[in-house]
Amino acid sequence: MADVLHTEDEFIFDKKMVCPVCDKPFTTKVLKSNRARRLGADADLRPRFEYIDTLKYGVCSCPNCGYSAMHSAFPNVVSRQIANIKEQVCTHFLPENRSGWTVYTYDQAIAMNEMALRCAEAKMAKDGEKSYLHMVISWLYREKEKEAENISDEALRAQQAEYCHSKAESHYMEAFEGFQRAMMNEMTPIMGLNQPTLEYIIAYMAFHFGKLEVAAKLIGSVLTTSSASRNVKDRALELKDEIIRLIKEKKSGAK
Numbered sequence: 001m002a003d004v005l006h007t008e009d010e011f012i013f014d015k016k017m018v019c020p021v022c023d024k025p026f027t028t029k030v031l032k033s034n035r036a037r038r039l040g041a042d043a044d045l046r047p048r049f050e051y052i053d054t055l056k057y058g059v060c061s062c063p064n065c066g067y068s069a070m071h072s073a074f075p076n077v078v079s080r081q082i083a084n085i086k087e088q089v090c091t092h093f094l095p096e097n098r099s100g101w102t103v104y105t106y107d108q109a110i111a112m113n114e115m116a117l118r119c120a121e122a123k124m125a126k127d128g129e130k131s132y133l134h135m136v137i138s139w140l141y142r143e144k145e146k147e148a149e150n151i152s153d154e155a156l157r158a159q160q161a162e163y164c165h166s167k168a169e170s171h172y173m174e175a176f177e178g179f180q181r182a183m184m185n186e187m188t189p190i191m192g193l194n195q196p197t198l199e200y201i202i203a204y205m206a207f208h209f210g211k212l213e214v215a216a217k218l219i220g221s222v223l224t225t226s227s228a229s230r231n232v233k234d235r236a237l238e239l240k241d242e243i244i245r246l247i248k249e250k251k252s253g254a255k
């Protein structure tokens, strides 16, 4: 039997929505639940699915006024927040015709997540929500950086890769700093992440930015928390080995 090839559009559907900010109807693309098969995750828990990058579909965005938010947060805006969003986001937004969109490109997904971030700032969302968006935008730029490898013109390729890389890094740093504030000020779970999972993600980010002491401290906490999942503990152990190796390297290099 021949292998069946699947395409991204099989895993999503158009859902009718009414925007709570401008009251107009529109359709958004939504993941079919439990349809895509999870392949695993990157070292920082960025999820990977077969045939589709589910991260592109996390945000719901109104094409009429620009109001955007994670699907779970989309309906939850109060009148004062709506006024701020209208003033700070909608007045700068030109309505878009998205009827021709079949699947989201990385550019479209990044643009909608950036709109969601602007709305989160306008509605004075908590650090957790904003940091989660920064993390997703960083992950999307990382993917766009990979796509840049296919650009044939060498100068253009290098320029695009560098642009995406610097965007990915700056959003990752915002997420790293914001998640640390969220851990101090907010109750977990934060955006669906329980405490040890979030500690692990922050530890990985600290490791990424060379802040080994911060990373080591958080890993210690993950490993002693009983509510940490086996997967998160296994990953924490791997990261711990890597941190120890780097600290040793640093010491021997300092001699």
Ligand SMILES: [Zn+2]
Residues within 6 Å of the ligand: 019, 020, 021, 022, 023, 024, 062, 063, 064, 065, 066, 067
């Ligand atoms: Zn709207």
